[in-house]
Amino acid sequence: MDSPLQPLVDALRVFAAARDWEQFHTPKNLACALSVESAELLEHFQWLTEAQSQALSPDKKDEVAAEAADVFLYLLQLCDKLGIDLVAAAQAKMLVNAQKYPVDAARGTATKYTEL
Amino acid sequence: MDSPLQPLVDALRVFAAARDWEQFHTPKNLACALSVESAELLEHFQWLTEAQSQALSPDKKDEVAAEAADVFLYLLQLCDKLGIDLVAAAQAKMLVNAQKYPVDAARGTATKYTEL
Amino acid sequence: MDSPLQPLVDALRVFAAARDWEQFHTPKNLACALSVESAELLEHFQWLTEAQSQALSPDKKDEVAAEAADVFLYLLQLCDKLGIDLVAAAQAKMLVNAQKYPVDAARGTATKYTEL
């Protein structure tokens, strides 16, 4: 894996090993942590209008960035444990999405592909 | 931003624009989608033991990789809308975590930093 | 516990026992399932405006009702496993909330109590 994210993944391995945290980092637990952090990010938006969510204060944006980082760090660790190349998986998923949502059928609608 | 993830971000912009989906992609909505996809990933693990979660079949691993990709793609789009450099945010958060969880205090325990 | 929800709890016990599912229903796993079902409910709303979310079609409302039921059934099972009386806990939490959010300070604002 020569992913551009490998330096981050390596740093996360060192961080966890230094704290003897690999014992907690099973894929199941990392998947739990990923959901928890995603919800902490969502919490910042739950009472905002969509318009307000587009005009965050600098302080609020910093808080959201820290939550986005948490989501990303757990996602990287989960993929590392499972041997998933996240960038390659994302590229593959974009090809799948292009087929699920053809431009003509999907233009301007948020309808799920199963109902297009 | 010369992030290694910029090519993916650019591709996501093109994808959304071609479908006129920017109208749906407010930060609030993308945060909702991020939580939803994280939970779809978690669904694969909810009834597994931790040991089973470490020994996924190749088919199941492919399904998890596709969910991880969905999480990543929404996270990238959310950060793009908010002007957050995800890799830089992750690096900054790792420094914060190193201070919150000093090696000596955190070794071998999953206790939250607020209770260390 | 003479909770008004006891008949539902009893039915859930019989349902799980008949399928030998108690082995899967640890508090941790039920908490995972609760989060997964809550996200499935949220999925119905992720691309809607707030106004659209107030005017669901009858079909969509039925789908949301089924997801709300899933959330409730896992919540009841989790509380049953932990010996938590859900209605009593809800009543206690409302008293806590009344103190966290005094009417005068909280009127018309969604600010979290920690920042009021």
Added chain:
Amino acid sequence: MDSPLQPLVDALRVFAAARDWEQFHTPKNLACALSVESAELLEHFQWLTEAQSQALSPDKKDEVAAEAADVFLYLLQLCDKLGIDLVAAAQAKMLVNAQKYPVDAARGTATKYTEL
């Protein structure tokens, strides 16, 4: 609706009205809050083994009960806004589940009904 939960629902209406919070309580926002609270509940379990999750300390159980209450209170408010009778929906869903998961096919397996 003569639901056994009506007194709680009525109390929640009074609570929100006194604080002029109905403006924030759209179904979409309540669905977000429900997911956020479910994740806060899950956070208590994310690093625990399944066995540890069955042996919470009294203090931890109280914290989980408060999170369960939060989930329940948002679920009740969401259903109230949408005109969903939660207990009736739960009873209906149990009948659906009984058909999706026949005792003989489902005994001792956590396989999803779509794959039974």
